[in-house]
Amino acid sequence: MTAEADVVKQSDLLNQLVLDRNNMEELGRVDMLWMYPAAHRVLGFICKSGFLGAKKIVFKLPQIQTLGTNSILVHSQPEETDGEKVKQLDSLLNCEVWSDAGNKVGRITDYRFQLKTGEITQYLFVSSGWSGITGDIYQLPPSRIISFGRKRVLVPEAAVKSFELYRPGIKQTLSKARNILKDDYISLVKQAQSLTEHAKERAQAIAEQAKETAQTFTDQLKEETQTFTEQAKTTSQTVAEQVKERTQTVVDQANTGFQSPYPPSQAPTTPEPSVSKPAVSPPPPASTPQPQAATTHAFADEEDDPWDFLEEDEPFTPPPSYPETFRKADTNPKTKTETEDDDDEPWI
Template identity: 30%
Template sequence: MADQSVLRQSSLLGRLMLDYETTNELGLVDGLLVDVNQGKVVALVCKGPVWQRQRPVYSWQQLVNIGKDSIVLHAQGAEQSQAAAQPMVGLEVWTDMGNCVGQIVDYRLERDGAVIQYLFAQPGQAGLYGLDPEAIISAGRKRIMVSSRAIEQAKYYADEAIPMAQQDWQATAQTTAQSLADQMQQRAQGWSDYAQEHWRSEDVNEQLRSTGRQLQDKTQGLRSQLNQQVFKAKKRLSPLNKALENTLENALDKLSEPSSQADSPPIDLDSFEVWEDDE
């Protein structure tokens, strides 16, 4: 028979919370907050109506009793600071050697809130491992660190089922690992393609520079040849230009000279004989 004084964090989630003084429903248990240094649950987070923006937090000291169907507590208890408290479910478990060995999915606790054992799961393996609170070296908002020896000595519970809220964690972890591997492969392929494209670009640039130099050399050669041809043509046309100039000068000189012919004598009309017609 199971020890009734030992509770599972997962068994308290969703349980009704009642006010001891008024019997009013306060809401449902949404989570527990643990002070890691004390190794103790110090508060409960309540999920109230949908119009309630903030989730009320009740101190563990406000509890009156934990029943099978509800948790009874004093709703008007003294407020206490929970700055050092945090949720533990979902934290990654890392060793002091730098290895991630799993994730906390549940824990056992006494009715006074003292944590007996944290339960963590490993990707791809059924069952849970038990970890003593004293094994925790340090804790943050995303992960805890424990000694490698504590992991080696962790008790394995093959018949322990992963809580419903955490059953998809193993699949998520495997999917995440595969996704990271795919991303790394894509990045490596991307760098390879970039390098090849960069090298090709360098080759193309070098070819363009070489082609430009060749075109420049050919242009200079053609310009030199053209200058030589023009010089030769001018040299050939020089005598013709002089001959044309002389011809034009002679023609102009002739046009400007006075007529050298003597004036013709006038016609003497009296010298012509007139013959009469015979009758």
């Protein structure tokens, strides 16, 4: 027998598997304990076996070798009995507990005893309810029992309030659970408040960080925009200067590449827009043209005449670069004379 099984509860042995330690054969299951109420002692237990538990065998308490969690190991052979004898065994289980003041206290549902000696240490009774489900379970020492019968047990009224609580019932359990839940609720509320404050602080910190980040980004964007603007301004100025220089270069090249056919002193000027002038009197009748005067140029010295390379009988042909007007004027002395005398000539 193990040391921790010195005191056991009657209900813990019910329906336990009984095995023969010598051959480990199954002998049956525990049906009930065999007790002697007058001495408040357990003598052994009744084992049922066979079809529907019809076979009954009795084991005395000293035959128990080991009480385990799932089985009871016994040695030596049990004694056979029958169901009628079992029914006649006395027991205080399910007996009502009454006080000597005539008050019903409760009902016995279980008991505890020492496995070695079989001595019952406490009867367990429920104060109210059914089978201890709703009521509190208290301990009833055998010494407090004044008398007993097959259905009732008598205890002193003064001792009723001194019985120790063995296990709280549903009411007390619910009350205790309510208190625990209340404490848990208060703890959860505090935790929720703490989490809320922490979340608030965290959100505020994130908002500040986001604000700082946005400000930094704005400053960077402003600096980059200003830099880009300055670069664009510089680039535009450079491009404008390059375009101006390129334009001036093209103009200079155009001016250099065009050679005027006139001497600087005889370069034609841009004709002014014709302005209407008052009518003039018609010129006098043309006289007989003087060929000598038409071909004569006012040069002081014949050496200075630029046309002396032409022979007298060779007709004059102006260079290709001369304008058409000058070509016609030179080939037609009459027309040239009239043009020189006309007041509307733009070259005068």
